[in-house]
Amino acid sequence: MEEKTIGYLVGGSLKDAFRVRLTIPPSEVQEGAFVVLETEERLFYGLVTDLQLDATDPRFADEQSESRLPPLLAQALHGQTLYVNLEVLPALMLERGPDPASPAYKAWREAHPIPPTPIPVKTVPPHHTPVRLAGAGDIAEIFGKAGGKNFVIGYTREQGHPVVIDLEKFVQRSAGVFGATGTGKSFLTRILLAGLIQHNKTSLLVLDMHSEYGFDDIASDTRQAVIGLKTKFSARVRVVGLGKGTLIRNRNPDFHLELAFSEITTQDIELLSRELALRETAPTVLQALEKSFGKDWLLAFKKMNRLEIEELDERGKVRKMPHPESVAAWATEHGVNVAAAESLHDKLRRVFDRPYITENPAGNSLDHVIEALADGRHVILSFGKYSQDLDYLLVSNVLSRRIREKWEQLTDAYRSNPSKEPEPRPLVIVLEEAHKLLNRELASQTSFAQIAREMRKYYVTLLIIDQRPSQIYDEVMSQLGTRICGWLGDEQDIQAVLAGLAGREALRGMLSRLQPKEEVLLLGWGIPMPLPVRSRRYDEQFWQELKGEEKRRSPEEIAAELSG
Amino acid sequence: MTTPLEVGRLLRANTNGFVAGCRVSKLGAPAFGALVRVPLPSGEEIYGLIYNIQIADDGLVRQLVTSENVSEEVMRDNRERRIVPVEMSVLSIGYAQNGRLYYLLPPRPPLSLDVIYLCDAAEVRRFTSGNFGYFRHILRAANNLPMAELLAAHLLQAAPTHADQQDWLKKAIQEIIVLLRDDYSNLMAVLNALREVIF
Amino acid sequence: MPINYQQVYSQIRAIGAEAQMHGQALKAQRERARQLLEAFAEQTAWLRERLEEARRVYPDLRCAIPLEEPLNARHPLPNLEVNYTLLAADGSQIAPDRHAMVLFGLVNIGIICMRRGSGKTPETFTESHLLFDKDLYTEDGHLLNESLLAMQRDLRERALLAEMARQAEKPAIALTDGPLELWGLKEAESTDSYRRALEQYLHILKELRGENVIPAGYVDKPMANLVVRLLEIADLPQDALKDLKEHYPLRGVSDRWLFGERGRPLLRAGERSAVFGLQSRSRQFYREEIALHFFYLNVGDDQHPWPVRVEVPAWVARDRAMLDRLHVALVEQCRMMGARPFPYLLHRAHEIALVSRDEKSQIETMLAIELRGQGQEVDESSAKQTAKEGIRR
Numbered sequence A: 001m002e003e004k005t006i007g008y009l010v011g012g013s014l015k016d017a018f019r020v021r022l023t024i025p026p027s028e029v030q031e032g033a034f035v036v037l038e039t040e041e042r043l044f045y046g047l048v049t050d051l052q053l054d055a056t057d058p059r060f061a062d063e064q065s066e067s068r069l070p071p072l073l074a075q076a077l078h079g080q081t082l083y084v085n086l087e088v089l090p091a092l093m094l095e096r097g098p099d100p101a102s103p104a105y106k107a108w109r110e111a112h113p114i115p116p117t118p119i120p121v122k123t124v125p126p127h128h129t130p131v132r133l134a135g136a137g138d139i140a141e142i143f144g145k146a147g148g149k150n151f152v153i154g155y156t157r158e159q160g161h162p163v164v165i166d167l168e169k170f171v172q173r174s175a176g177v178f179g180a181t182g183t184g185k186s187f188l189t190r191i192l193l194a195g196l197i198q199h200n201k202t203s204l205l206v207l208d209m210h211s212e213y214g215f216d217d218i219a220s221d222t223r224q225a226v227i228g229l230k231t232k233f234s235a236r237v238r239v240v241g242l243g244k245g246t247l248i249r250n251r252n253p254d255f256h257l258e259l260a261f262s263e264i265t266t267q268d269i270e271l272l273s274r275e276l277a278l279r280e281t282a283p284t285v286l287q288a289l290e291k292s293f294g295k296d297w298l299l300a301f302k303k304m305n306r307l308e309i310e311e312l313d314e315r316g317k318v319r320k321m322p323h324p325e326s327v328a329a330w331a332t333e334h335g336v337n338v339a340a341a342e343s344l345h346d347k348l349r350r351v352f353d354r355p356y357i358t359e360n361p362a363g364n365s366l367d368h369v370i371e372a373l374a375d376g377r378h379v380i381l382s383f384g385k386y387s388q389d390l391d392y393l394l395v396s397n398v399l400s401r402r403i404r405e406k407w408e409q410l411t412d413a414y415r416s417n418p419s420k421e422p423e424p425r426p427l428v429i430v431l432e433e434a435h436k437l438l439n440r441e442l443a444s445q446t447s448f449a450q451i452a453r454e455m456r457k458y459y460v461t462l463l464i465i466d467q468r469p470s471q472i473y474d475e476v477m478s479q480l481g482t483r484i485c486g487w488l489g490d491e492q493d494i495q496a497v498l499a500g501l502a503g504r505e506a507l508r509g510m511l512s513r514l515q516p517k518e519e520v521l522l523l524g525w526g527i528p529m530p531l532p533v534r535s536r537r538y539d540e541q542f543w544q545e546l547k548g549e550e551k552r553r554s555p556e557e558i559a560a561e562l563s564g
Numbered sequence B: 001m002t003t004p005l006e007v008g009r010l011l012r013a014n015t016n017g018f019v020a021g022c023r024v025s026k027l028g029a030p031a032f033g034a035l036v037r038v039p040l041p042s043g044e045e046i047y048g049l050i051y052n053i054q055i056a057d058d059g060l061v062r063q064l065v066t067s068e069n070v071s072e073e074v075m076r077d078n079r080e081r082r083i084v085p086v087e088m089s090v091l092s093i094g095y096a097q098n099g100r101l102y103y104l105l106p107p108r109p110p111l112s113l114d115v116i117y118l119c120d121a122a123e124v125r126r127f128t129s130g131n132f133g134y135f136r137h138i139l140r141a142a143n144n145l146p147m148a149e150l151l152a153a154h155l156l157q158a159a160p161t162h163a164d165q166q167d168w169l170k171k172a173i174q175e176i177i178v179l180l181r182d183d184y185s186n187l188m189a190v191l192n193a194l195r196e197v198i199f
Numbered sequence C: 001m002p003i004n005y006q007q008v009y010s011q012i013r014a015i016g017a018e019a020q021m022h023g024q025a026l027k028a029q030r031e032r033a034r035q036l037l038e039a040f041a042e043q044t045a046w047l048r049e050r051l052e053e054a055r056r057v058y059p060d061l062r063c064a065i066p067l068e069e070p071l072n073a074r075h076p077l078p079n080l081e082v083n084y085t086l087l088a089a090d091g092s093q094i095a096p097d098r099h100a101m102v103l104f105g106l107v108n109i110g111i112i113c114m115r116r117g118s119g120k121t122p123e124t125f126t127e128s129h130l131l132f133d134k135d136l137y138t139e140d141g142h143l144l145n146e147s148l149l150a151m152q153r154d155l156r157e158r159a160l161l162a163e164m165a166r167q168a169e170k171p172a173i174a175l176t177d178g179p180l181e182l183w184g185l186k187e188a189e190s191t192d193s194y195r196r197a198l199e200q201y202l203h204i205l206k207e208l209r210g211e212n213v214i215p216a217g218y219v220d221k222p223m224a225n226l227v228v229r230l231l232e233i234a235d236l237p238q239d240a241l242k243d244l245k246e247h248y249p250l251r252g253v254s255d256r257w258l259f260g261e262r263g264r265p266l267l268r269a270g271e272r273s274a275v276f277g278l279q280s281r282s283r284q285f286y287r288e289e290i291a292l293h294f295f296y297l298n299v300g301d302d303q304h305p306w307p308v309r310v311e312v313p314a315w316v317a318r319d320r321a322m323l324d325r326l327h328v329a330l331v332e333q334c335r336m337m338g339a340r341p342f343p344y345l346l347h348r349a350h351e352i353a354l355v356s357r358d359e360k361s362q363i364e365t366m367l368a369i370e371l372r373g374q375g376q377e378v379d380e381s382s383a384k385q386t387a388k389e390g391i392r393r
Helices: A059-062 A069-079 A102-110 A136-143 A167-173 A184-198 A266-271 A282-303 A327-334 A338-347 A362-374 A389-418 A449-459 A474-479 A491-498 A505-510 A538-553 A554-563 B059-065 B072-081 B121-126 B135-140 B147-161 B165-180 B185-195 C005-041 C044-057 C144-165 C192-208 C225-233 C237-244 C256-257 C319-337 C344-353 C359-374 C384-392
Strands: A005-012 A018-022 A034-038 A042-055 A082-095 A130-133 A150-156 A162-166 A175-178 A205-207 A237-242 A253-258 A308-312 A318-322 A378-382 A427-431 A460-466 A482-485 A519-524 A533-536 B005-014 B017-023 B035-039 B043-055 B086-097 B098-104 B113-120 C063-066 C085-094 C106-116 C123-130 C172-177 C213-219 C276-279 C292-298 C307-313
Touching: A005 A082, A005 A167, A018 A034, A018 A042, A034 A082, A034 A136, A042 A059, A042 A136, A042 A505, A042 C237, A059 A069, A069 A082, A069 B165, A082 A136, A082 A505, A136 A162, A136 C276, A150 A184, A150 A519, A162 A167, A167 A184, A175 A184, A175 A491, A184 A205, A184 A427, A184 A460, A184 A533, A184 A538, A205 A362, A205 A389, A205 C384, A237 A362, A253 A362, A266 A282, A266 A389, A266 B035, A282 A327, A282 A378, A282 B121, A318 A327, A362 A378, A389 A427, A389 A449, A389 A460, A427 A449, A449 A460, A449 A474, A474 A491, A491 A505, A505 A519, B005 B086, B017 B043, B035 B121, B035 B147, B035 C144, B043 B147, B059 B072, B059 C344, B072 C106, B072 C344, B086 B135, B121 B147, B135 B147, B135 B165, B147 B165, B147 B185, B165 B185, C005 C225, C005 C256, C044 C063, C044 C237, C063 C225, C085 C144, C085 C319, C085 C344, C106 C344, C106 C359, C123 C144, C123 C344, C144 C192, C144 C213, C172 C319, C172 C344, C192 C213, C192 C237, C213 C319, C225 C256, C256 C292, C256 C307, C292 C319, C307 C319
Parallel strands: A175 A460, A175 A482, A205 A378, A205 A427, A237 A253, A237 A378, A427 A460, C085 C172, C172 C213
Antiparallel strands: A005 A018, A005 A130, A018 A082, A034 A042, A034 A130, A042 A082, A150 A162, A150 A533, A308 A318, A482 A519, A519 A533, B005 B017, B005 B113, B017 B086, B035 B043, B035 B113, B043 B086, B086 B098, C063 C276, C085 C106, C106 C123, C213 C307, C276 C292, C292 C307
């Protein structure tokens, strides 16, 4: 378990980085390596952020002495005069206390009844402190041991030690999975979701825009079969299809989601302003509609016609009149600009015609979804054929609003009477293509920005999956606790991901040099310290390992979970 | 043990080093870079490296070199019978006292006519088995002696006395590089000289 | 050491002025000497007769005796194989010094023997003889002086040289620095010690005959003008012989000039002159086989001739082969030394024999320590000695 020394500390500062003289060939250490500086009192954990070639005198570097000197001499010379310095970003330190074999240890233990935990680095180790690569033990010390809430997300790049994330911490705040297209975001998301389902302390609502998470799928690039979550967690996962009779991957979902007209508010429509190309006058019209019809405004508006009737006036002249049930008639009656109302009526036709919006939704499917989530089931809402942005925006927003209302209510109940009311089950809403809902323009209007900002108090958080993090509203980005980031090519995206983190400069380079397919950088509040890892593969072995963990659980646990 | 090889007697000395004289005919024994020792009557033993061997001239020799040819007999006479000594300059690099070696300058120099012995292999090994602290004296004297050549000669002579020659050489070179790494020109001079020692 | 340079300088100027006048005269004298040499070159028999008469008038006469060869004969360097043994001896001495802590004397003899052609290292030998207590006094009670000590030294040197020469591989040349005759002050000649020494020496010389050993005395930069003196006698009318003692018409002309005029020497590089007998007061002792003879030898070159006098006993003078061998050996020895010709081996003998001042004081100290160790009283250096040493530093 004892890792070999790779160098010793030669300088640096807390502000910049530690400088470590490398004593092994540089090929054995990579940028991003997790290293440990070991003093008698403390362990300092850090991340290699740069490797620098240097020489005691530049002339030693300039001269190609290997051609002039025999190998033994050249090696000895280079060993002493040419060297590589590591730049190590200090992340955490851990009090060790005295040697457990020493008498002082007992006193120290009494003074520290709770074993110290890693804390941010507040001091520097002395010069010449030996530096080694982190071993499995160190990684476990910092990130935790695999098992239970600690879920293996990947492996260290040099030695393949497993690295876990704390799933409970992960869901306490909103999180993000980023990476350019093709960097394996959706596989990583599957892994994470599988882990969360497996751990089973959280409910998931996956807004599955492309219907790829529920049932088995074929990978777009490799043409390999990709196992869906429903396949593996049949009992706990509900695949919900949007709209009556919708087939998802040619299979029947567990149930269908239909929305009642009454569930769509005028705000939901305002949210679609751009999508529907609404005029500036639309809000006024919507306000009037709501005022006249209450929550049934949409259905009422839909039922209005655009007819005119001919009527003879007192003078016997045929006069065209708006049909009493027409938009114009309503507008006139309520002092609304007719043209504006008619324009809105035209534009909303797309909404009126959505088949999943019905007057009497079968079985109140929206409630079903909410109930299932509150019950600890996981819902994968597949949009099936309704994969326009309009559908996504509208349904997501309606759903999230309902969820918010429900969880606020549950939480308030629990808070006011914790002994009787159950603690609400944490819920994670998984958003694909999150920038569509969380861009600067919309963020203030959708429920998601609010969820991201405030809902963690109410046990609801977001898991944002996106390839363009720079498109997401800064305020939302800065709320993200855990960020799991694959390779990003765009400088703005990189900056967005690193917003609000320490050591951005060092991390930026690391992010741009990740292997596009294999590697991700773990960042943020939910991660003890930034660390690049080789991501876990979503394959048969993954499932075997995951299910293996389940088998190890006691029957009581399983029973408790099933009954829950 | 074989009888110690006497290389000469002391002509003059100071704490930094000393000059030994010997007949030309004895010149076969000492070599540039050789480790020598001078046992003192007080029991200490001073160690040094020969860094210069000087053949002095005098009026007669100067006269002889101007003649057309010098006969074999005259040559031998001058080398073996005449009293013009060969002078060997020795750099003090340590001493032994009560069986302990110090890589320090001796507390006092040897005295006139003290006998200077060539160290045998075992003595060389014993002296050079420490931490190379004595290199310090060579570097310190860099302006007064051919440092690069002296180091190379010393390594060449001392390495074979060690069981693991290569290992000893490696460590010695390592030490030299550490001591000289801030002095590019001197270090390169030494390394270039060591090229002759190491292949 | 303060010198009144003002005074010395005036004197030097005066000498210079006089030298200029002398220069004119000297030129004429040299011309004359050269003429005489040519004129009398073949008149050797006549000259010998003339010399006989002169000696009757003036027995202490010191000059060259012509043999059968013409006076101006020249012998080029013989072409001989280099294969001989050469021995050279020299000595040094420390005379007792009444200012020193301990009264002692030292005679130090150095001998070197080189076998030319062998490629072997020469052998060297040093004999140091300490004189102490009664050794330091003559039989009539005088403290030994420098010249007495020198005589002892010379005798010892030659005795050792002869002994080693006899043992050496033959042919052997035994070379000493300076005249072959044992040197002594005129006043010492009457002493018993001198006579005894001389007898011993003569015996040594005689014994060398028949051993195939060539004894020779090498006189570098000779000052005696033996041949010029002969010419002066030749030039003197017979009836004026009685005035011989005051007759020096060629004073200033030297044998060295005569045989080695710079630029056009009589003796070309490597050449030797005719052999002459040596007329001197000591001729009474060195008789017959060991009668002293000499020749001049130009060990320099034509541009810088360097005539030296080489003294040999009669048996060598008569033996052409021995002369040639000696001739070759000396030229070779001198040429080894490059620009300043001097026999290499003589230089070496001198080097070996020399006692330095340090060595002298070391001996003095050793003696003093030994004497004190034996409970003897040791005097201190005189105040004068201490002061002198102070100046030296």
